Amino acid sequence: MAKHFTPAEWAKVHDLVRQQGTAFGLPERRRDSVVIGSFNIRKLGALSKKSPGAWQMLELICQRFDLLAIQEVQDDLEGLIHLRDSLGSRYGMVASDITGSYPGQRPAPERLGFLFRWDIVERTEIASDITFDRGVVVSTLYESRASFRKAFDKYTKDLAAWEIEKAERKAAGKRAPKKPTPHLPEFLTFIRQPSCASFRIPGAAGSKPLEFLAVNAHLLYGDYKDERHNEFKALVGWLVDRARQATRMYHPNIILLGDCNLDFDNPETDRDKIDVDLKALNKRELRSRKSAKLNFPFLTRHPIHGEFLRSNARLNQTYDQIGLVIHDPRLPDHGRNAQAGGDPDGFNYDVFNFVELFSTALHDKPFDELSKRDRNALIKKFEHDLSDHMPIWIRLPKPS
Template sequence: MPKHFSPAEWQTINTHLDQNPTAYGMPERRDDSVILASWNIRKFGTLADEDGPRKSPGAFAMIERFCSACDLVAIQEVQPNTASLYELRDRLNAAGGTFDVIYSDITGRAPGQMGMAERSGFLFNTARVRRGDLASDLSFDRSAVVKNMNKALAESIAKELPPSDDPTFMEKVQHWLSGATQMAGARLKKFVQFIRAPHLVEFVIEGPGGDYQLYCVNAHLVSGDSKRERQQEFFALLEWLLLDSESTVAEDGKIFLLMADLNLDFESSVDKRKRGVEAYLTDLNSERNLRAKVNFPFLDGGFLTNARRDETYDHIAWIAQDERLPRGRHNALAGTLGANQFDYGMFDFTQLFVDAGPAQGQGTDPDYSKFEHDFSDHMPIWVRLPIPSNGQHRFTVD
């Protein structure tokens, strides 16, 4: 059973947070704006097993405290057992909320087989956010998968096998084929299909000046040691959304809102990641003359979103053609336009736990073992948008 804070330590943490919640990035609920959040809550599934509660009471209460300030939360790592998700909804509603949930089928494994099985979940405040008509996984059809597989197979053969007139050709063919069961993983160095299918749900936020029609994409992309595989999934997802944006965004007026743990670790710094994304977008735009604009604000804000604060894994980003949503050049205006206008942030619970005292380790690093399993190993991130109104700020480009 993982270590966790004692009830007395959780009380100390909450008392410290009460003194200045915004200092740690805890969002504040306000009447004329909504909070849209994304959070990988580590192994958010069964409430208890033979070893006791999966989340300690204090950890679950802190999860509830954060979510109570939000209107829409995309949750990654919802487990096949959804008891914790429903318990979270029920606790929020018992406290006077009007929340509901929707989640995907199990993804990441085939039925009856081992794999990274989990669901993508949404928790939403029905007083502020209405479900739309669309809910679907994002997946490639069989012909596309076969085409991707054949292309990857041909490239793998070309790189790993010698010419057919090489005397060692047959020996190397036999060796290569002996690893056939691994071809979709380590042997094939090209994107074939998402390991865990992203989940898209339409939500609508209405106000006196119109509405936001959001196509929210909840994604938990592949993790592990292969940075190449992480890149492939990320750019495959981004290309999917960008190419579909011609009809969905430019013609239908929807907003793609990506709310995800992207495991975005394919360069050594946030600046390099940002330049890599910008170069990709520029190239694709020049090829297709796309009209929708893309904004990844958490690449601008200097946020390190894992609990150990050394990676920017988690993102809320949008693909839109809507002047009510900022472009990348406007991100510096976050929090300066008024209490209910555009802002974004991260609940830095690691700093909270250290400042309050219970997470202070023996050396310079916090004692991560006391919270990254019981609570989470990812920080929740959030974006504030005004309720649609005629007087809200418009992000125009001269």
């Protein structure tokens, strides 16, 4: 079976994107609003690693965004530069250096990148990453040493069992088993350091511009759900702490854009728990009138769709998130999520559901009406060539 769509299949897909892309959540360009998004483009590296049809699809997607945070950018920047160049001279690019690596070792380092339209979103001076104080890491290890000792003892046993199984499989001519990973009881540091860059959306007719720090993150996937949530809580903790220090921040607003790898096996309870925690942070940690407010719109049901939005290829998780840390009242707080999409140029949030678009273009029916076999066959043709994540976005009115 082909690992990607044929040129004829891609042609059908591209035609449907151009004709009806907005019906599947692809944002429209509008004069009085700005589209900001996040997209984990799987292993975005060398041009040769994706088909021509996939590159054209990525261009059709990216041209709808005024600012787009991209995760899984590889050390080879050829693909990101190609996208920037294909979008034309109005687009700029920001990329971090590699993160998630160690000198002398070759795991799978990644960069984090931004594409943005110079004529709509201006780049300002800040660029950095997010790290935690080494002393706190050491203190956490010391204060939780009993828990870490227990975790490492178990890991030692798991490694021993893995070595035995690996030897047995090698003797039988079979593939080696997956190497176990330790289950860390507490957060220590990010698997990949989030990257920051500052931007400004100019105001119309002399209005005050909307200025913000964009945080691009690709958090832990891993084998343990609690470790994923610990990383997310640590990042939110950093956002909250900076929100308390607004007078010292270069731009007082923050927009988190990233693959947070939050999994919701039970959407109602898992989402509600995180949503309640974030609301509690608003009341407990950000309670003064001068404090910021937090809003993660993708943790709430969309008022028009009437359901939680999914961002992965199998349409069963919302790993990707956009979070707003708000000092400027022109940015939408949690209470305004219920009005999302009511005004063409007003606040909205959505997902470009290209899985449904592919199913419609190639099978002439919705994805959930395909047989399990056909669903799996469809996903296999794009999850590596294009991505196994779909782009998410918010629309903001231009400052006025």
